[in-house]
Amino acid sequence: MAINKVVASVTEAVQGIESGMTFMFGGFGLCGIPENAIAAVRASGIKELTCISNNAGVDGFGLGLLLETRQVKKMISSYVGENDEFERQMLSGELDVELIPQGTLAERCRAAGAGIPAFFTPAGYGTEVAIGKEVRWFNGKPHLLEHAFNADFAFVKAQKGDTAGNLIFNATARNFNHAMAMAGKITVAEVEELVPVGELDPNEIHTPGIFVQRIFKGAHFEKRIENRTVRK
């Protein structure tokens, strides 16, 4: 029998979150973000969070919601350009920000889930990203030693999931969700559609349920478009 990962609500899904923890949030920009988990973390009022997420949302949406309430102590991201409140908190020193290359961010998530404590990558050599990092040469090129992340919770969002926690994403909404699902000590998946085991074709599953500890059907997805662009 498949193991049942279903929790009844987002409140149950975020059981155990505490101030001072490190969270991963899937998504690229506002695409594929775990909207329901973000709302629940905000409602919980916990503080001093370290958030690992490619971006930091926008003012009033996505992770912007947790910045607004000053729940975030440190943000680890690759690009944070769309958020005025973020920029204000960063420049005033209220918010600690670590900017890292996007591929390094993805690999530090994947490595965490794959049991690889650290790895070498060429990204960032010769830049301020390299400061304090071990350099080794392979195949005639310099590489930096980068470490796997360590996250208490990973919050991810998928299009479809089954009760065993198997996930299927839609289009580019997959982005960081897969590697973060692998990485979380507790991975919470919210899905638009939750189906009984057996309904998903095993050939089509993107993230096996072994990486997911809790799954629930999100009550509401706004799925806001950050930069609506159409053909002229």
Add this chain to the structure above:
Amino acid sequence: MALDKNGIAQRIAQELKHGYYVNLGIGIPTLVANYIPKGIDVEFQSENGMLGMGPFPIDGEESADLINAGKQTITAEPGATFFDSSTSFAMIRGQHVHLTVLGAMEVSDQGDIANWKIPGKMVKGMGGAMDLVASAQNIIVAMMHINRAGESKLLRQCTLPLTGVKCVSKVVTELAVMEITDNGFKLLERAPGVSVEQIQQATEGRLIIEGEIPEMKL
């Protein structure tokens, strides 16, 4: 006459070859997709997780789940694939992408590039740029030759925080096409009606001028 942004994109598009997988950065590089030479097939990679990126959608057909790395709504070409971010950067780091085109604030005559941070002013992050420039074998920079203050952006040494070192292969600006060599920017082509003197004047870094410099053909 100096090129406009579309002219720069049009000239860079001539560098596309049949069978290339190409990553286009935000800004002028995005425009390159409008000028794919006839008769060749290329696929565009978007580092947020897709290959086979198509044009912007028709009004009403846009999806929140289908965006490019600039977070713009896009479409998928037949044969497109979606994948997760770590796989996307495996393609980039593993040198499966043949050509990377990106913008820059400064380029040095040794091929260093700065395009992610202006200390105290603009702090948005590097996104995927550092991974791209550290691994790609063929990097073309699309940029304006001089900044708004009239200063050269093609320098002996970059003054802004670097994105990568010794990585750029070519630079295409509104004035010229240049190749990075061990001895500096080698001038390959002039924009139509632009003189070698104009290019020399706009270039702070070492500029190598050998023989007659042809005009770009657009």
